[in-house]
Amino acid sequence: MHSTHTRFRHAVLTAGATALALLATGCWYASTGARTGGCRDVGDWSGREQAAWLRTAVAFHGTTDGADPSYAQASVVVRGPRTGDVRVLCRPLAVQVEFWTFTATTTRPEMSFVMRYGLSADGGRTRTVAFPAGLPTGQDGTCVQVLVAAYAGTPLAGGELPELTADLATAGDVDVRFGTARIGVHRLLPAQGPAQCHAGRSTPRPSPTASTGWDIYHP
Structure with a gap:
């Protein structure tokens, strides 16, 4: 018992x-x-995965047709993804928004760095980056186009910088090549004076922009 x-x-x-x-x-x-x-884990995301997230989170405003005589109203907006998994990221991504100009010459387009703006983004709030003041618009007879890109991680190294694979007079987004897979989205803006950009035409160098060489970080 x-x-x-x-x-x-x-x-x-x-x-x-x-x-x-x-x-x-x-x-x-x-x-x-x-x-x-319930946030989205990004602990082991590759550069390609970060770029894929940015492609659904970044939008360009005021840059569609190049008809505006300036870029005063243009901006890059980073917010939550519009499709797919829309959860806020558990850890913010370091994001760079960078601007360059391409100017037509007798040989090949000449690229110049304008500004880079660093920020952090997790999709939980909207971040807006205005275009830098003083971007050339081609009104002085120069054939020049503006390139803007948003990408994750550290600033681009020399071998990752953009190149054009077509004549500036006819180039579009598909003619821009980067040496890295971490570019989320980019836009080559139409020349403000398209009639001035004839294939193979040599044009005078643009006047210096008021924002050349800016490198800004805002967490």
Whole structure:
């Protein structure tokens, strides 16, 4: 009889310990879920995956047709993805928004750095980067186009910088090549004076922009 009671008591204690273990495990998972808040994990994202996220999160405003005599109203907007997994990222991405100009010469388009703006983005709030002031518009007879790109990570190294694969007079977005897969989105804006950009035409150098050489970071 005593042995039966002992076995029963042991079974009850074992069952109780198992229940407590399961309860503790459940509480741990609940705590983990509370900490992540249902956010999207980006811990091991590759450069391509970060670029894919940016492609659905970045939009260009005021840059569609090149008809405006200036870029005063143009901007790059980084917000939450519009399609796919729209959850906020668990850890913000470091994002660079960079501007260049391409000027026609007798040989090949000449690229000049204008400005780079660094920020962090997780899709939880909207970040807006205005185009730099003083961008050349071609009104002085120069065949020049503006290139803007948004990408994740550190600033581009020499071998990652953009190149044009077509004449500036006819070049479009598909004619821009970068030496890296981490470019999320880019836009080669139409020349403000398209009639001035004839294939192979040599044009005077543009006047310096007011923003050449800016490198800004805003977390």
